[in-house]
Amino acid sequence: MAIEHNTIMRVLMRDRAKLFAYIWSIVRDVHLAEDVLQEVSLLALDKSATIDSEQALPAWLRTTARFRSLRTLENNHRLPAPLDDRLLDQLDEQWGKSDGDSPGDLIDALRHCVAKLTPRARWMLRLRYADGMSGVDVANASGIQPDSVYKSLGRIHRTLADCIRRYDRGVVHD
């Protein structure tokens, strides 16, 4: 049974951040990721007759996004892709574990956990992700070595991941 366009649109809007993150993890370029996201969105609407159900849609979007991302890398002379097919298969399986989840809970948890970071960590997150600076630009803006920026970002991401897991389990200490 074909899926309705409105359902596709609803899922696309709900899962936009996740699908973008998936594409970005392959192409690692925000502009390219935006282009691929648009292509995949249009394809989903165009090929709605071939998609069985709302439950099947996230996997369909991911598969299409992977194919389009790799083709984009090829068109931009950036092949071979840094992660091989086997690894991408394994990651797809991981991405699929949260299919159908609303991003609202994760946003709430992330908001809670970001608020607990030090001002300096929040500043770094802002420069790198909200302002879109590269790690090197963040280093220049902060007066530290790029190496320190990546170390800090790694630590911050781990801290956030741990905090989000505790938040999800309801173990939250303000």
Added chain:
Amino acid sequence: MTDRPSHDADFAELAARYLDDRLDAPDLAVFSELMRDPANQALFIEICMQSRLINETLGVELEDERPVHTKNQTIDRRPKYVLPAALAAAVALALTLWLVLFGLQTAEDEPSHTSTSAVAMLTDLSPDAKFADGRHPLQLGGDLPPGSIRLAAGRAQIMFTSSAVVDLVGPCEFEMTGANQGVLHSGEMDAYVPREARGFTVVSHGVMVRDLGTRFHLRVDESDVTRVNVVEGVVEVSLQHGQGRPITLHAGDMGRFDGPAGTYALDPLAARTRITTATVRVDFADPETPSPHAAEASWNVIDQLNGVIDNLADTEGRPTTLSLSTSDFTGSRANQQRDQPIDWADPQSLIGVWYSFSKHRPTQASLELSNLIPGERYEVSIVTARSWPAEQGYPQARQAIYRPDGQSDEAVTLDAYQQGWVQGRAVTWSDLVADPMGRLTIQLQSPQVHRSAYLNALQIIGPMRVGDRETQP
């Protein structure tokens, strides 16, 4: 300076490098090997999601942050994918979907999957969107039942089930009253109404605007007077207490409608303009210390901080439909030292400058040019010259970022004293494209505390609706 991960680099650090494309082949091999571990795969996905959600949703909550112990805080020009670009991408996706759905659903069709109470869907939020009631931002893609949205700041986009799209500009209050209608209680909004949603209606303080397939802008001012500006197509405006038939407005028309009084005034320029290339110059002056030289006809002198000025004149003294809106400037410096007529080529004749400053946090001001021709290209220049070196005890540099929104032309970082004043350098963007509503927006950002972004003068060259000299608005 090293930029290679150390041998014992943490997986999360490698992931941060990978996502920034900063791993060479050997490091990538290490990263890939570590990635075989399912726990690391899960962490990698978490990092990707954290990064994206911070960009899309939480960026504004980090805006107040600043480095505590940093040195050499020169923020170079930002890459193109800064906040407005992220917003543009979101809008682009929403509009793409909207365009695809054009032929798929009519205003009369009720989507079968939606709850009976849903009349619209939230399709975009700008990173700085804040709701007046303090609730968390609504989720993108979520159903919106009839009711009010009170947007304190930023932008929010909703798409009615009819497929009409409304962009709300905070602060504003907009009430959704049906699948193809709403009420603008305060503030401003843009409407994009496809053919399928023809008949989309917005009511505002005794004024009813019925769209016949077009784009229009609506703004309620402090006196509850409703200003309607039609960008494309046709709208009908009816007054609750007015007499006679609805007033029809066409593309380029602009009118002010006082619903309670039952009166209205159309911009006389609207019907008597032609589109031609024009140059408009604006001097942003200090209201307390007027220039000893009378304003020249070729300049528009504005000495009221933050507001809307309509019908700017071009350098030949002809009225245009161009409007200029400024916001978030915090003050101005004196211009009593002006000892020569103002001259675009000489920034030192333009002493007296608006600024955006905060002692405790980075600041941002903006200027918006509207009623331009959608999709047309413009050359825009600003003079940003701080006329004295810094006072003793304050940082010497007056560096700020000057950035056009949603453009391929990039942000410019400039020291308003050394480059703006001493060197007399203006900031020029030669290829800015007016958005679908006929607007250009420029942000002035002072990313460091105790610094200012400045604005002395502006020049815009490009196609505009221009009236005859004797046509006074």
